[in-house]
Amino acid sequence: MFKFLKNIIMITKETTLEEILKYSGASEVLRAFGVPCLSCPMARVEMSRLKLEKICETYGIDGEKLIKKLNEIIKNERNRA
Numbered sequence: 001m002f003k004f005l006k007n008i009i010m011i012t013k014e015t016t017l018e019e020i021l022k023y024s025g026a027s028e029v030l031r032a033f034g035v036p037c038l039s040c041p042m043a044r045v046e047m048s049r050l051k052l053e054k055i056c057e058t059y060g061i062d063g064e065k066l067i068k069k070l071n072e073i074i075k076n077e078r079n080r081a
Helices: 026-032 041-046 052-059 063-080
Strands: 002-005 008-011
Touching (some): 026 063
16 A cells, blocks of 8 residues: 655555565665565565565564655655656
8 A cells, every 4th residue: 555645655564565566676675674575486476465564573674764765765766757
């Protein structure tokens, strides 16, 4: 699920992995935070249902920091467009 703020899409804890990966640079940010799901065969099947909050809880990742960084890359991508 995306949150709309002044026509800018924002990542939230409810955003699915599938939605996040639509943005260039998102996979690099996720890897940097230690999200292993990108290479997991089961996650590929569940990407449309796998929410960021659950990923962070499962792997002990600071969700607030991850969301902030993901939203920064989305903002930068929008500014370049």
